[in-house]
Amino acid sequence: MKRTWMNYLIEFLFPNRCPGCDAILYPGELVCESCGERMILPHDAVCHTCGKVLCVCKKRSFSYDRAVVACRYRDETVSAIVSMKRSRNTNFARFSARILADRIRYSLNYGTFDCVVPVPMHPSKQRRRGYNQAELIAEEMASLLEIPCRNDILCKDNNRQEQHKLNAEERMRNVSSFGIHDIPLDGMRILLCDDVLTTGSTMNRCAALLKQNGAEAVVIAAAATTVPMLKPPLTKEETQ
Ligand SMILES: [Zn+2]
Numbered sequence: 001m002k003r004t005w006m007n008y009l010i011e012f013l014f015p016n017r018c019p020g021c022d023a024i025l026y027p028g029e030l031v032c033e034s035c036g037e038r039m040i041l042p043h044d045a046v047c048h049t050c051g052k053v054l055c056v057c058k059k060r061s062f063s064y065d066r067a068v069v070a071c072r073y074r075d076e077t078v079s080a081i082v083s084m085k086r087s088r089n090t091n092f093a094r095f096s097a098r099i100l101a102d103r104i105r106y107s108l109n110y111g112t113f114d115c116v117v118p119v120p121m122h123p124s125k126q127r128r129r130g131y132n133q134a135e136l137i138a139e140e141m142a143s144l145l146e147i148p149c150r151n152d153i154l155c156k157d158n159n160r161q162e163q164h165k166l167n168a169e170e171r172m173r174n175v176s177s178f179g180i181h182d183i184p185l186d187g188m189r190i191l192l193c194d195d196v197l198t199t200g201s202t203m204n205r206c207a208a209l210l211k212q213n214g215a216e217a218v219v220i221a222a223a224a225t226t227v228p229m230l231k232p233p234l235t236k237e238e239t240q
């Protein structure tokens with residue numbers, strides 16, 4: 001594309017910035033090299049069934065069949081997700097969707113899919129924010145995988161509380177706020193997408209609803225998964 005003086009002016013006034021550290025990037029770059037390296041979780045660092053670094057499959061059973069994850073939810077990734085939520089910078093949606101789409105496309109673990117379904121957001125919250133960040137990632141992933149993104153299947157009750165404000169027990173109860181429209185999904189293989197995977201209860205509830213309507217397989221795709229904080233190594237004094 002031919003760059004005009006107007007492009008140069010826009011780039012000068014609103015430079016493309018890294019959502020992890022705010023450094024100025026070249027046009028078209030999504031994150032800086034050092035943030036990118038720190039954000040990405042190697043594909044095999046998480047359990048491909050539950051999506052967690054420390055597998056919880058023995059403790060809990062999930063309605064979804066497999067999990068694919070792009071990044072660790074720490075440091076730069078937290079800044080990038082906050083920045084995406086406040087609609088300041090949506091580079092992270094494209095960055096994480098590319099990693100997820102590549103992992104789905106090139107790994108034998110996942111197979112092919114009929115559509116991508118984003119985890120829905122409270123309607124009032126979505127009106128305030130203007131968009132649902134899970135949907136941004138889902139749309140990007142769907143376009144890369146050349147399949148439809150369906151936001152007409154799952155819905156969220158407006159009266160329930162926001163999941164991130166609750167503790168683990170409350171989250172489990174609150175997930176009943178999700179609902180599904182009367183759309184048959186017989187035999188469909190679905191990619192369910194969200195920005196952050198924490199306990200898995202949101203994805204689990206949504207996957208159960210999709211299966212209730214006939215979905216054959218549900219694979220969850222999370223831009224980031226929470227990771228346990230490792231204790232720093234003991235100092236010399238502490239070991240004595
Ligand atoms: Zn950066």
Ligand SMILES: [Zn+2]
Pocket residue numbers: 047048049050051052054055056057058
């Ligand atoms: Zn597991």
